[in-house]
Amino acid sequence: MSECGFVYSFATVMETTDISVKEHIIQTATRLFHEQGYNRTGINQVIEEAGVAKASLYYHFPSKEDLCVAYMQRRADNWVNGLEEYLKNVDDPRERLVKTFDYRAIHLKNNQFGGCSYIKIISELPQRGEKIDEKVLGIKEKQRKFFHDLTRKLAGIEKKSAAVLADKIFLLFDGGTVQCQVYRDTAPLKIAKKAVMDLLDEYW
Amino acid sequence: MSECGFVYSFATVMETTDISVKEHIIQTATRLFHEQGYNRTGINQVIEEAGVAKASLYYHFPSKEDLCVAYMQRRADNWVNGLEEYLKNVDDPRERLVKTFDYRAIHLKNNQFGGCSYIKIISELPQRGEKIDEKVLGIKEKQRKFFHDLTRKLAGIEKKSAAVLADKIFLLFDGGTVQCQVYRDTAPLKIAKKAVMDLLDEYW
DNA sequence: ATCCATGTAGACAGACTTGTCTGAATGTGG
DNA sequence: CCACATTCAGACAAGTCTGTCTACATGGAT
Structure with missing residues (x-):
């Protein structure tokens, strides 16, 4: 051979x-x-x-579980790198928030509407291996922090309002992701994006 | 024996x-x-x-796949029956919407924060068997219709606004569900409930 | 009376799984 | 020059999985 x-x-x-x-x-x-x-x-x-x-x-x-952790880390790196590239010329935090949902739709489409890797893993492994659990929670917390950091930069927003807003946006982010997975379509994320824009309009 | x-x-x-x-x-x-x-x-x-x-x-x-379909149908029946019981004395559509999120939190807690059965199934079976795919989409569409029916009953709401509102609420519903699964806590659904109440306040 | 639906127990086939192990090869650094 | 890290090929263990099959029991319907 x-x-x-x-x-x-x-x-x-x-x-x-x-x-x-x-x-x-x-x-x-x-x-x-x-x-x-x-x-x-x-x-x-x-x-x-x-x-x-x-x-x-x-x-x-050493085990398949360790490979799984490396897999999740790689998925997280790919997402962050792709998003940073997509937003590299976008400075306004409001626009960065909205465009994150655009990129999410592109990303899901490029990944055959496979949904969120971490939600899928905990759906497949309900018993929660220690390493995997830790990894999923760590990555999810970074996603959450991303939205919190952005809303805090919105002009004239109060700290508490920013936190509430970020959590709402994060819910729409995950909701849109799993619904896109179910329907194999980007439509739910477009609605989520619209919802985010409406939320941001409240804060002007 | x-x-x-x-x-x-x-x-x-x-x-x-x-x-x-x-x-x-x-x-x-x-x-x-x-x-x-x-x-x-x-x-x-x-x-x-x-x-x-x-x-x-x-x-x-005939096969495990058929048992899976029966499983999903049973989960759907249990959810609907439990929700109807929980809402049996609640008439106001606004209150029914909000209390649905309360019941969701109770339901998830009673089910060990296992998340949404249908999202879990499509996460486990990415190839989408025909029967299973049909079942998941059918049940998810019924969930969506539930929210659409309720928002349409809100006093003085326009048809188009009701549809947009229902889709937003549905996103918060699924987002709250999967985040509760991730964090093994009802906190995300409480935020989702708050988000729904804020959305409803816009329509007074 | 007999057939059929429904139930039992459990062996079996054939395929898959993760992880270990043997034994060898290659190239690099000390 | 030799030790070490890295890689190969592939057999093997010990278990899992779904689905089929045989052989039998029981009770009701026709």
Whole structure:
């Protein structure tokens, strides 16, 4: 098989391209876990599609649970990086809030309306493994903080009002996300965006 | 074993108590699927805890997927019946809307903050089996219609405004539900309720 | 009287799962 | 030069899963 040669030559290139075996595993797992679900994706499929040996996976990740944590972190990084790029020329906090919902719709569409990775994971693992639980709560809290930071920057808003507003927007964010997943359509997020704009108009 | 005798005598009683073997299976599956998740609950556990034979399960349900549909229908029935009971003396549509969020919090707490069964199912089965997809969309559409019917009854509201308002409330409903699932707390639904009350105040 | 619906118990097939282990190869750093 | 980190291939263990099947029991309806 030429595949073997490919893999080995690939490994030599890897330092220059910075796509290591570990990175291949994370990327493959991130794709498969999100598209097929965590429970329905076996380790064997991950290593096969990543083109790595099983021992290599377990060398980098002691268990599937650890790979799951890396998957969620990668999803979070991708989201934050994509959003920052999308908002790079937007300064007004009001506009940043609204455009976040635009980007959310784009992001969900680009991800086959798979919904929120973290809500999906806790839906698949109701018993809450410690590491996974911690990761989900940490990421969700960062999402919440994002909205709180933005509303606090709105001109002339009181601190308490900003917090209430942020929590409402966060609810619309998650509500829009899961409804887009259910309906496989961006319509719910458009309504959520409209709701956010109406909320912001109240504060002028 | 006395168990055998128990089972058989149970079967004879079943017509009077109206708790058939099929009903036992549905109740057990409804509990286990919601608490443990659909994928993580095996047929063998269902029949064991229901106290029925495997052949009996497959006599009533051709496949696990069919049992899943029955599970979702049962969850929907339980929700609607519980809500109707909770709202039986509440006539004002505004109050019915707000109290629906109160009942949602009670319901989630009573169900170990397991979240929305239908969102969980589509999170576990991303490929969307035909029967399951149809069921989830049907139930979600009924939930949506519930809010639309109520907002239309608000005094002096325009038809279009009522529709927009209902969709916003529905977003807060689902957002509150999944966030309660994440945080294992009713706090998000309290914020959602407050958001609904604020929305309703706009329409006086 | 006999058929049929409904129920029991439990073995079995065939596939899947996670994780371990053996044994070898490669390239780099000390 | 040798030790170490990293990677390969793939067998294996020990368990899970869904669904099928055999063989039998029971009670009501025709």
